[in-house]
Amino acid sequence: MAIKEPERIWWKPYTRDERLWVAMALLWMMVSFVFMPVYHFIGAQNPPNETYRVGDKEKFRALVDGMVNKYKVGEEKGFPIVKPEPGSDVFVQASMWQWYPILELQQGKTYRIHLSSMDITHGFSIQPINMNFTVLPGYDYVVTLTPTTAGDYYIICNEYCGLGHHLMVGKMIVKQGGN
Amino acid sequence: MDYRICSLTGFKIHKTAEDLVKWNMVTAILFLTLGGFMGLLMALTRWPSVHYLDATHYYRFLTLHGFNALLLWILFFEIGLVYFTSAILLNTRVVAPFVGWIAYALMLVGAMFVNIVVFAGKADVLFTSYVPLKANGVYYLGIIIFAVGALTAFGHFFANIIQAKRDGAYKNTLPLGTFGLAAASIIGVFTLAHGAVIMIPVFFWSIDLIKYIDPGTYRLIFWALGHASQQINVCAMVAMWYMSAAFVLGANPVNEKLSRTAFVLYILFINIASEHHLLVDPIFSTWHKVVNTGYMMHLAVLASMIHAFAIPASMEVALRKKGYTKGLFDWLKNAPWGNPAFSATFLSIIGFGFLGGITGVIFGTEQFNIIRHNTFAITGHFHATVVSGTTVAFMGGTYLLIPYIFRREIILPRLAAFQPYLYAIGVAVMLIGMIAAGSYGVPRRHWDITFSSAIFPFSFDPSTDIFLSIMGVGGLLAVLGGVIFIIVSLGSIMFGRRTE
Numbered sequence: 001m002a003i004k005e006p007e008r009i010w011w012k013p014y015t016r017d018e019r020l021w022v023a024m025a026l027l028w029m030m031v032s033f034v035f036m037p038v039y040h041f042i043g044a045q046n047p048p049n050e051t052y053r054v055g056d057k058e059k060f061r062a063l064v065d066g067m068v069n070k071y072k073v074g075e076e077k078g079f080p081i082v083k084p085e086p087g088s089d090v091f092v093q094a095s096m097w098q099w100y101p102i103l104e105l106q107q108g109k110t111y112r113i114h115l116s117s118m119d120i121t122h123g124f125s126i127q128p129i130n131m132n133f134t135v136l137p138g139y140d141y142v143v144t145l146t147p148t149t150a151g152d153y154y155i156i157c158n159e160y161c162g163l164g165h166h167l168m169v170g171k172m173i174v175k176q177g178g179n
Numbered sequence: 180m181d182y183r184i185c186s187l188t189g190f191k192i193h194k195t196a197e198d199l200v201k202w203n204m205v206t207a208i209l210f211l212t213l214g215g216f217m218g219l220l221m222a223l224t225r226w227p228s229v230h231y232l233d234a235t236h237y238y239r240f241l242t243l244h245g246f247n248a249l250l251l252w253i254l255f256f257e258i259g260l261v262y263f264t265s266a267i268l269l270n271t272r273v274v275a276p277f278v279g280w281i282a283y284a285l286m287l288v289g290a291m292f293v294n295i296v297v298f299a300g301k302a303d304v305l306f307t308s309y310v311p312l313k314a315n316g317v318y319y320l321g322i323i324i325f326a327v328g329a330l331t332a333f334g335h336f337f338a339n340i341i342q343a344k345r346d347g348a349y350k351n352t353l354p355l356g357t358f359g360l361a362a363a364s365i366i367g368v369f370t371l372a373h374g375a376v377i378m379i380p381v382f383f384w385s386i387d388l389i390k391y392i393d394p395g396t397y398r399l400i401f402w403a404l405g406h407a408s409q410q411i412n413v414c415a416m417v418a419m420w421y422m423s424a425a426f427v428l429g430a431n432p433v434n435e436k437l438s439r440t441a442f443v444l445y446i447l448f449i450n451i452a453s454e455h456h457l458l459v460d461p462i463f464s465t466w467h468k469v470v471n472t473g474y475m476m477h478l479a480v481l482a483s484m485i486h487a488f489a490i491p492a493s494m495e496v497a498l499r500k501k502g503y504t505k506g507l508f509d510w511l512k513n514a515p516w517g518n519p520a521f522s523a524t525f526l527s528i529i530g531f532g533f534l535g536g537i538t539g540v541i542f543g544t545e546q547f548n549i550i551r552h553n554t555f556a557i558t559g560h561f562h563a564t565v566v567s568g569t570t571v572a573f574m575g576g577t578y579l580l581i582p583y584i585f586r587r588e589i590i591l592p593r594l595a596a597f598q599p600y601l602y603a604i605g606v607a608v609m610l611i612g613m614i615a616a617g618s619y620g621v622p623r624r625h626w627d628i629t630f631s632s633a634i635f636p637f638s639f640d641p642s643t644d645i646f647l648s649i650m651g652v653g654g655l656l657a658v659l660g661g662v663i664f665i666i667v668s669l670g671s672i673m674f675g676r677r678t679e
């Protein structure tokens with residue numbers, strides 16, 4: 001019994017049922033384990049792993065501002081709309097409680113989106129397609145992204161960042177390609 | 180030495196061991212009451228048509244809900260199990276009673292520090308307190324004091340079993356229940372060591388003695404504390420399953436070797452697997468993440484799969500021995516479903532395995548994690564593991580231990596028999612609502628998912644409203660079940676008829 005010391009010899013061989021069960025469980029685990037790396041080669045959506053340390057937050061801010069000055073095409077509610085060249089490096093800055101700036105991307109083109117925070121931890125959550133990444137201060141996380149569907153997307157924050165957490169909504173516009 | 184012989188089980192019970200179990204258990208139930216009440220407020224706030232609390236109090240009470248329900252209720256109960264398995268099950272004594280009381284006092288003081296400073300509004304940082312979000316220093320100090328107390332109690336476990344061996348309380352190996360708590364205590368020691376490694380510097384940072392804590396490093400080490408400590412819970416819960424099956428049904432583990440191997444797998448693999456919290460963090464390479472969360476986590480899951488086989492198998496064998504041998508499922512039909520110690524154990528196995536385990540394996544997969552990280556689905560997952568798993572198992576453990584330790588009969592037996600079902604079903608409904616809403620992207624820890632005052636208007640798929648309402652209804656059922664548990668358990672402890 002589980003509440004009494006077992007008999008002298010308790011390390012008996014496994015029975016057939018036990019072997020079968022453990023083998024089945026192991027097999028299932030091996031399948032899901034193997035699939036994680038395999039999916040990096042055959043799948044279209046994998047967690048990015050390119051990351052850099054941001055020594056000085058102001059430098060990241062300068063990169064954001066430089067991009068905004070160069071590619072600004074409009075404004076919405078005081079936020080600049082930025083239309084960067086396809087394939088280029090795009091910088092998005094998180095702070096309490098906004099995502100800056102608004103991106104306008106072209107469908108089917110690939111962008112390298114750099115995410116970093118100016119203050120505390122934020123969660124970059126693209127809705128309604130529901131993709132989520134952690135944004136840390138002092139780190140630059142590079143998400144290589146190819147939008148496949150045109151439309152308006154919203155970036156909400158899904159890591160608690162203080163009282164205005166629920167106010168932190170940004171925007172991303174995906175336009176059909178060609179123009 | 181002050182011993183008594185238990186008239187129900189024949190165990191020789193050391194008075195101090197019994198008192199330590201009693202005090203830790205009752206304290207646990209009181210913190211469950213507080214944490215559960217906070218849980219009610221959470222459910223009422225996340226239920227869109229109710230939306231009860233304002234933002235400040237929502238985040239404040241969310242911090243308290245996590246701290247009281249996840250940490251205090253479960254850890255105090257586990258420390259009760261530490262003394263139960265290392266002294267009472269072995270018919271021996273607690274080596275150093277005063278150390279037991281010091282550990283208890285430290286845990287209580289730490290717990291009060293944290294509760295008071297959060298209530299005072301000085302530490303609205305949520306359970307994870309990710310730096311550079313900063314709380315008042317007392318918050319971190321409280322956690323450190325609590326952890327030192329818990330560490331002392333886990334250390335006491337080892338002292339007890341070593342002394343028990345010297346006293347000849349066991350000859351070769353520990354009973355399986357004690358073995359499970361030994362695994363829990365080992366994990367407890369390295370978990371709390373991680374806690375010290377990160378919380379002590381953060382405490383100094385909060386009082387401006389250290390200038391900078393790297394947020395990525397904090398998250399890594401915090402989760403070595405935060406997730407590995409869930410494996411203390413798993414070990415203690417599984418040990419509770421084995422013990423309940425033994426006490427209620429007289430069940431023998433079918434194969435001690437298999438069950439013990441599974442506990443060792445927990446010890447070896449779970450700590451590294453904590454990295455599944457960081458799958459979409461900008462810290463590690465893909466290969467690092469795959470190896471740690473894939474390979475290592477799956478070996479810990481294998482351990483759960485083994486217990487999921489071994490415990491029902493032992494129940495089946497025990498019930499068949501009682502003569503329920505007709506067909507495949509006669510034994511199941513004739514199991515003691517009216518005994519809350521048994522039904523809670525069974526419901527806990529189902530809830531932990533099917534709801535918690537499966538969602539855990541899915542969400543812990545790198546690619547799936549992109550579409551689930553920090554959504555409400557994660558909240559659903561860990562309510563399946565720690566509430567419908569651990570909490571339900573410990574409720575069963577409370578019903579089991581009240582006659583043995585408090586020597587009282589359970590009051591309101593019919594209500595008690597009904598309680599595990601109500602609670603487990605309520606929690607299951609609640610967390611299925613959470614998982615469904617989360618799969619549409621609804622974030623966890625979020626006061627207003629309608630974004631009514633945000634600068635850009637965004638609203639989720641309208642069906643999330645229904646899922647969140649389902650969560651609310653399930654939450655209310657669970658709270659009702661929780662209230663019954665508290666009335667029955669504390670009522671029995673205070674007013675139950677004495678059994679001897």
